[in-house]
Amino acid sequence: MSNTNSSVSDQALAGWYDVDPTNTDLKPNPHPYYKHLREAQPVNLTPVGDWRLSNYADIQKLLKHSHSGMRNLDGLIPGESREQTEASKFMLRMDPPDHDRLRNLVSKAFTPRSLSTMRPTIELLVSAELDRVGPQGEMDLVADLALAAPAASMCAMLGVPFEDRHELTELVSLVTYRLAKNAYPHLQKESEAAIMKLANYMLLLIEERRTHPTDDILGQLVTAEEADDRLSNDELLQQSIGLLVAGLETTIGLIANGMVCFARYPQEFEKLAADPTLAGSAVDECLRFEPSVPITRRILWEDTEFSGTVIPANASVFAILIGANRDPQYFTDPDRFDITRREAKHCSFGGGIHFCLGSHLARMNAEVAFNHMAQRFTAIEVNESDIEWAPSLFRIPGKIPARFQLR
Ligand code: HEM
Structure with missing residues (x-):
């Protein structure tokens, strides 16, 4: 391997570092x-052959300013056969020009303006959930709060029946392990089975739309034509599954992890209760402090230097977003949770051409959830050792028992 610092060998950079x-x-x-x-090792070669970057500047460079993509120079996704790569058509696994064509087909639905029409429905739904649990003085922050808004918005956007939300959330969790095959070889069978179930489920919905066209994203994708180029069946299926995987549990995680922060730092929760206009910066601080998606990945297309170390072309490089979000070079006192923080942007939505398409939707869902909680309840109590984690590559709680008092 080439290295600008000749005293540093691959061996010295390699290891899990605990x-x-x-x-x-x-x-x-x-x-x-x-x-x-x-x-200890911000540029790290792991024992499974993937590289990891964990400081802010290197991650920004990787995502925004490096010559890199989702596939290697032979057009393969590392860890996958040619057949598997060819079958992989979600935009997050594609490079331009296909990536741009697929993203453009759905991006209109994700602008703040298009999404604002959904806000009243989300407000009503969250309010109804909290009406139900309010008198009990206790709730599961996942089932009774975090699941409601993202499930409703994803179901409405994709035209998926709301009553299927629990089953879909479970399948989506298992699918995430496909994103880190080298580290999780033992979970690939379960992950594949979950994808097949989701595919069969979505195929039925797609067929329905062929005979009964709808105006939701799935309906639009079914009738989509861009530059006379209709989506292929595979592309259509994979955008619909991919959107569900990308949008559902990630937002559940944002709301659930965020509420754990508010329970841990009640003075910040009271700040939000006193001033609901802080909801936007509160959501960003939750995204920074306890991100639900800790990593993303790129494949380098040329030798590239990070913090004095050159990583070779074709290497698979994970950006440790969760590490960058607490880099003291960019965030003052990074282990302090402060909903009025105005500093560097967190890395939790990635960057560059793959920057999260659903960031406005996720933010809107979380703002509604946090504001409704703060307006109605106080003294949220969570015993963090009671949190159950969903079986996901990401940091998604499956259950968070909580107690609270009415304001
Ligand atoms: C808190 C919630 C969310 C988090 C933390 C999150 C995080 C991310 C991250 C880290 C990426 C990869 C970016 C990169 O590699 O540069 C991504 C991509 C993506 N996200 Fe999200 N996401 C969230 C919610 C959503 C929602 C609600 C949707 C909408 C359905 C969505 C749709 C997408 C799509 C389509 C991509 C791929 C974009 C592309 O390849 O161009 N995400 N997201």
Whole structure:
């Protein structure tokens, strides 16, 4: 390997540095581990052959300013056969020009303006859930709050029946392990089975729209033609599954992890209760502090230098977003949760041409959820050792028992 610092060998950069992502101890409080990795080896070659970057500047460089993409120079997705790569057609796994064509087909539906029409429905739904649990003084922050808004908005956008939300959330969690095949070889069978179930489910909905056209995203995709180029069946199916995977549990995680922050730092919750206009910056602080998606990946298309180390072309490089979000070079006192923080942008939605398409939708859902909670309830109590984690590559709670008082 070429290296600008000749004293540093591959061997010196290699290892897990006590941060093996399959270690379940990392789920509840990963931050000390990622701090250690950022300080000990910010440019790290893992024992499974993937590289990891964990400081802010390197991650910004990778996502926004490097010659890189989702596939290697032979057009293959690392860890997948040619056949598997060819079958992989969700926009997040594609490079231009196909990526841009697929993203453009759905991006209109994700502008703040298009999404604003959905806000009253989300407000009503969250309000109804909280009417129901309010008198009990206790709730599951996942089932009774975090699931409601994202499930309603994803179901409405894709035209998926709302009553299927629990089953879909479970399948979506398992599918995420496909994104890190090298680290999770033992979970690939289950993940494949979940994808097949989702595919069969979506195919039925797509068929329905062929005979009964609808105005939701799925309906639009079915009738989509762009520059006379109709989507192929595979592309259509994979955008619909991909959108569900990308949008559902990620937002559940944002709301659920965010509420745990508010329980841990009640003074910040009271600030929000006193001033609901802080909801926007509160959501960003939750995204920074406890991100639901801790990583994203790029494949380098040329040798590229990061913090003095050159990573070779064709290497698979994971951006440790969760580490960058607490980089003290960019965030003052990074382990302090402060909903009025106005500093560098967090990395939780990635960057460059793959920057999260659903960021406005996720923000809107979380703002509604946090404001309704703060207006109605106080003294939220969560015993963090009671949190159950969903079986996902991401940081998604499956259950959070909480107690609260009415304001
Ligand atoms: C808190 C919630 C969410 C988080 C933390 C999140 C995070 C991310 C991240 C990290 C990426 C990869 C970006 C990159 O590699 O540069 C991404 C991409 C993407 N996200 Fe989200 N996401 C969230 C919600 C949503 C929602 C609600 C949707 C809508 C359905 C969505 C749709 C997408 C799509 C379509 C992509 C791929 C974009 C592309 O390849 O051009 N996400 N998201």
